[in-house]
Amino acid sequence: MSTVAVSTADKDAAKGRHVDQGHFPDNSPISGAMERQDASATADPSGTASTTHIRLGFGPVVDVENGRTDATAGVVEHKARLAHAVTTMDRLSLLAG
DSSP, rough: OOOOOOTTTSSSTTTEEEEEESSTTTOOOSOOOOOOEEEETTTTEEEEEEEEEEEEEEETTTTEEEEEEEEEEEEEETTEEEEEEEEOOOOEEEETO
């Protein structure tokens, strides 16, 4: 399991960082990755994170294809915290159905 993390103290934190898992070699005619994680942070303070994967299965119980989760969090006008997350997928199969 990999995790990508960014702090506002990191150089170029607003540009973000990413990690690819299960990717094809550099210079391969085939591109893509089984999973990609992205994260960024600003001095506002706010941050974003996303994870995209091709296929994930848990035996015959759950099978998800082309899933993506996006999350944002930050402080609004130095008064309130705001967090938001959305998960989408192309296909969800439960109990092999």
